[in-house]
Amino acid sequence: MRSSRSHLAALMTLVLALGCGSALAQAPRFQGVGRAPTQQEINAWDIAISLDGKELPPGSGNAQQGAPLFAAKCAVCHGRDLAGTAHGPALTGGTGTINTARPKKTIGSYWPFATSIWDYINRAMPRYQEGSLTADQVYALTAFLLFRNEIIGENEVMSAQSLPQVQMPNRDGFTPVRIEDIPDTVKRGCKFGTCP
Amino acid sequence: MNFQQSNRRRFLKESAALAGLASAGVIYPAGAQTPEPAGDRRPDEWYDYGVRSRFVQSIRSGTNGRHGRDPRPGVPRDYGFRTPLQDVYGTITPASLHFIINHGYDPPDINPAEHRLMIHGLVDRPLIFTFDELLRLPSVTRMHFVECAGNSTVTDSSFAPGQARMLPPATVQVTHGLTSCSEWTGVPLSVLLEQAGVKREGTWIVAEGAEQGMHMKSIPIAKAMDDTLVVYGQNGEPIRPEQGYPLRLLTPGYEGINNVKWLRRVKVVDQPYMGMRESTKYPSLRADGKARWFQFELGPKSVITRPSGGQQMAGPGFYEITGLAWSGGGAIRKVEVSTDGGRNWKEAEVQGPVSRKAHTRFRMAWNWNGSEAVIQSRCTDDRGDLQPSTAELGKFIKIPLSLDYFKESSLNISHFNAIQPWRVKRDGSVENAIFA
Numbered sequence: 001m002r003s004s005r006s007h008l009a010a011l012m013t014l015v016l017a018l019g020c021g022s023a024l025a026q027a028p029r030f031q032g033v034g035r036a037p038t039q040q041e042i043n044a045w046d047i048a049i050s051l052d053g054k055e056l057p058p059g060s061g062n063a064q065q066g067a068p069l070f071a072a073k074c075a076v077c078h079g080r081d082l083a084g085t086a087h088g089p090a091l092t093g094g095t096g097t098i099n100t101a102r103p104k105k106t107i108g109s110y111w112p113f114a115t116s117i118w119d120y121i122n123r124a125m126p127r128y129q130e131g132s133l134t135a136d137q138v139y140a141l142t143a144f145l146l147f148r149n150e151i152i153g154e155n156e157v158m159s160a161q162s163l164p165q166v167q168m169p170n171r172d173g174f175t176p177v178r179i180e181d182i183p184d185t186v187k188r189g190c191k192f193g194t195c196p
Numbered sequence: 197m198n199f200q201q202s203n204r205r206r207f208l209k210e211s212a213a214l215a216g217l218a219s220a221g222v223i224y225p226a227g228a229q230t231p232e233p234a235g236d237r238r239p240d241e242w243y244d245y246g247v248r249s250r251f252v253q254s255i256r257s258g259t260n261g262r263h264g265r266d267p268r269p270g271v272p273r274d275y276g277f278r279t280p281l282q283d284v285y286g287t288i289t290p291a292s293l294h295f296i297i298n299h300g301y302d303p304p305d306i307n308p309a310e311h312r313l314m315i316h317g318l319v320d321r322p323l324i325f326t327f328d329e330l331l332r333l334p335s336v337t338r339m340h341f342v343e344c345a346g347n348s349t350v351t352d353s354s355f356a357p358g359q360a361r362m363l364p365p366a367t368v369q370v371t372h373g374l375t376s377c378s379e380w381t382g383v384p385l386s387v388l389l390e391q392a393g394v395k396r397e398g399t400w401i402v403a404e405g406a407e408q409g410m411h412m413k414s415i416p417i418a419k420a421m422d423d424t425l426v427v428y429g430q431n432g433e434p435i436r437p438e439q440g441y442p443l444r445l446l447t448p449g450y451e452g453i454n455n456v457k458w459l460r461r462v463k464v465v466d467q468p469y470m471g472m473r474e475s476t477k478y479p480s481l482r483a484d485g486k487a488r489w490f491q492f493e494l495g496p497k498s499v500i501t502r503p504s505g506g507q508q509m510a511g512p513g514f515y516e517i518t519g520l521a522w523s524g525g526g527a528i529r530k531v532e533v534s535t536d537g538g539r540n541w542k543e544a545e546v547q548g549p550v551s552r553k554a555h556t557r558f559r560m561a562w563n564w565n566g567s568e569a570v571i572q573s574r575c576t577d578d579r580g581d582l583q584p585s586t587a588e589l590g591k592f593i594k595i596p597l598s599l600d601y602f603k604e605s606s607l608n609i610s611h612f613n614a615i616q617p618w619r620v621k622r623d624g625s626v627e628n629a630i631f632a
Contacts, residue, residue, distance in 0.1 A: 028391050033332055034315075034323035041324065042316055045461050048402045048412050048469045099485025101605035105476065110487075113470045120472035124409040127300075174479060175486045179467060182490045183399075183416040192584045193495015193524055194593060194611045195488050 049119040051179075053164035056118065059135035060159040063152070066144025069137055073126045082148055088127075092148050098173060108149030112174055114166035118142045118158075139163070254283035256293055257369055275300050278373025281501050281520065287339070287547070287555045289376035291430050296438050297344050297374065297452060299473070303437035304407045304458055311406070311442050313388075313426065317463035320393030327442055330383055330428065337381045338425070338448070339551035341522045343494050345451035345478055345610040347374035350602055350630070362599055364619075364627040367506040371616060371628060372499045375522065377555035380446050381429030386421045389464070394421075398464040402471075403445050406460040413454050414468035415447060419492070423448050423553075426459060449524030449553040450492050451611070453478055480610040483595050494524035496583045497613035498531055498558070498575040509624035512566035517544075518559045523577035527551065530576040531558040537570035537617065538585070544573065552578075564620065570629055572617040586614040586630070599631035 028034075049055050071080065077088030084090035094104030103110075107117060122138045124130055133141070143158040152158075152166060175195075176188055188195050241247050259276030277296040279289055289295075308327040316322035348371055350362055361371050389401075394417065401420045404412040415424070425446040428434060435441050440457030447454040453473060468474070468490070479487035498521035503509060517535075521528045527550045532541040547557040558573065574583040590597035595609065619629040 028321060028393075030333060030387075030391055033329045034325045034391060037314055037316065037322050037324045041314070042322065045314060045404075046316070046463070047410070048404060048463065048471065050465065050467060050469050052467075098481065099483070101483075101607070103481055103485070103607070111476050113475060116470050116472050116475050119469075123412070124472075128408075130408045130410075173485060173487055174475075174489045182468065183418065185492060190491065190493070191495075192581065192589060192592060192611075193491075193493050193497075193613055194589065195491045196592060196594070 047119070047123055049115045049122075051113060051115055051164060053115055053160055056115075056160035056163065057135045058160065059139050060157050061136050061138075061140025061143050062157050063140075063144040063147035063154045065136075066140035066142070066147075069141055070144050073129075073133075074141070077127065082145075091145055095169070098170065106149070107145055108151065108169060110170050110173070112168055112171045114142070114146060114151075114163055114168055117145055118163060254280045254293070256280065256296065257373070259297075259374075275302075276374075278369050279376045280369045281372055281375075281499070282368045282504050282507065284501070284520075287377055287520070287551075287557050288431060289378060289555075291378065291433065291436050291439065294342075294376040294378065294430075294436070294439055295344065295374045298407075298438065298457075299409055299411055301407045301409045303441070305437070306406060306442055306458060308442040311460065313443060313459060314461045315388050315392045315464075316461075317402075317465050318395040318398035319389070319464050320395065321391075323388070323392050325388070327428070330426065330443070333383045333387055335381055335383055336425065337379060337429070338423075339377065339379050339554040340446060340448040341375055341377040341553060341555050342446070342452050342455055343375035343497075343522070343524075345453060345480075345491070345494070346608065346612075347452075348372050348497075348612045348614075348616070349609050350597065350612055362602060362628070362630055364629070364632075365506065366628040366630075368499055368501050368504040368616075371505065371630070374452070375497075375520075375555070377520075377522070378430045379432065380425060380427040382425045382427030382443075382446065385424040385426055385445070385462070388426060388462070389421060392464075394464055397466050400465050400468055402461075402463045402465055402469045403454075403456040403459060404461040404463075405440070405456050405458040407458050411456060411473070412469065412471040413456055414465075414471065414474055414490075415450075415454055416492075417464070419447060419450065419454075420462075449494060449526075451478070451494055454492070478610065480593075481607055482593060483605075483607065488593075491611055492524075494522075494611060495613040496523035496525065496528070496575050496577045496581045497521070498528075498573040498583055499616045500533070500571055500573050500618060503571070503620060503626045504618050505626055505628040507626045509564065509620060509626065511624060512564050515562050515564055516559055517562045517571060518557065519573050520555045521546075521558055521573065521575035522553070522555050523575065523579075523581065524553060525581050526553065526578045528556040528575050529578045529580075531556070531573055532575075533558070533560045533571065533573050535562060535569050535571050538572060538615070541574070566622065568622055569620045570617045570632075571620060572615050574615050584614055589614045597631075 079085050082091040094106045094109030097104045139158045146152045147154050256277035275298045279293050279295045311327050313325045399417050401415050427446045443459045445456040445459050479489035481487045500519035502518050521531045531544045533544045534541045544558040544560040550556050576582045586597050617629040619627050
């Protein structure tokens, strides 16, 4: 069991850590080490997509545009029917299986956020051709996957504005549900190195 | 014939001869016991960098029971490899045997002269560092384990037949081989974050790698400012390509996925970014369908590495029981060993100095009387957390942990740190007894 003293120590560390950053914000401590990146350098690497989608680039696409792209670039691993192959997981199905002994985790049955689909296709797909898709193509493929999981309509357009608004069916299937409750593992009741 | 081939052939021939000697118990005159290496068998490799004895054959094993080199079409490669803990002495894992989980990617071939680390986001001064600049900053050297969140998981699905973690033939490499421990050297991430100046709204970081899949992970700022390191050294040498050369993140005590390899970017943000792996692959499902996500810290855990599954005892008599204990919560304070299936426990000797969040070696003398015995260990860390039994862990995570249950269920239980029993049978064979 943790002692309450270590709870306090953990809290103090958090407070100090947060305080430290701003206290030292005035001047860099080590001179002549590191340089400021250009805006172009930041933009080139700044690919992780937050839940509010502020990093999403301009562009758009819908499921109709995504279907031929999927057939050409994704079906070889994920299957024409999106049911998966030895080289890639299933991308649909599994609804109603998550609380069974054989859960089938897919975008429709399990994934909590639509922004993660865009982020992952953009950073890591297709395998061996990572980074080859345009923003419009990533929007179209994301829309296609959401449509095939019956989450959006076939003509619904995905963009930086609409994608973060998509509500995923299993959003509340994760514990703790509230994102702001994640860091406090003491309040979550974690013990043995496991969170209940 | 190359050196490796000739070595292997000679090994097979001479180990057969040595086996003959051992069984006969014959001692030959000193000169005859240690043959001189022939001139053509003294390759530069011995002296330039060093190679291990040809009699030492221990290697990592693929997490799917393959070695990533299966040429058959349609057979996916292995990108995960387990440490042969049964062959590791002391507390440090040789870098060449450190476990590997690369999420489906081979290590990128990075020239450190061209590698950059960018710190940006909610900071006063976004910064780009060259590798040489990082070497100029204040550094620390610390012993820490890295363990995959799925190490020791009891699900059957990720193993080849006969390798199943639950079944009697499982070795400690199969059951616990996704943890390793190194002496790491690098710059505290707090030094870099302070140099950039974290804004008050900065509550998380997103760390990202430079490999093809650009693995990303969200980590709370408190951990980033606490003991997280940006490391370039492992056991006295540059970290290996498969461990993230030239730079990786090290989040001591946190599940392996946080220790981003080939690190090139740290963005200070105000929320977790819910990357694919952290939001869909690493959450651990409960039986009721709720997934436990962002578990971070690995619990107190220990395992006997000798005698352990698959090994053969030579007969009744003296044996040292030895193994490893570690905890993501701090330093190991106590290790206890039972040789009667958990009815009685005796405190084992713990090898000092004990490092926080590091493998810790324990030892206990044992006279095996030749009857069947179940041996196991449990540890307590300096916070007082005790390694749970399988029953206790199952009750806590609301999953009935038993062999029958997992015959039906494909649930993947991460952070599985329950006590690991080994059965020593009368014939001296040792087998996995996790659900026995």
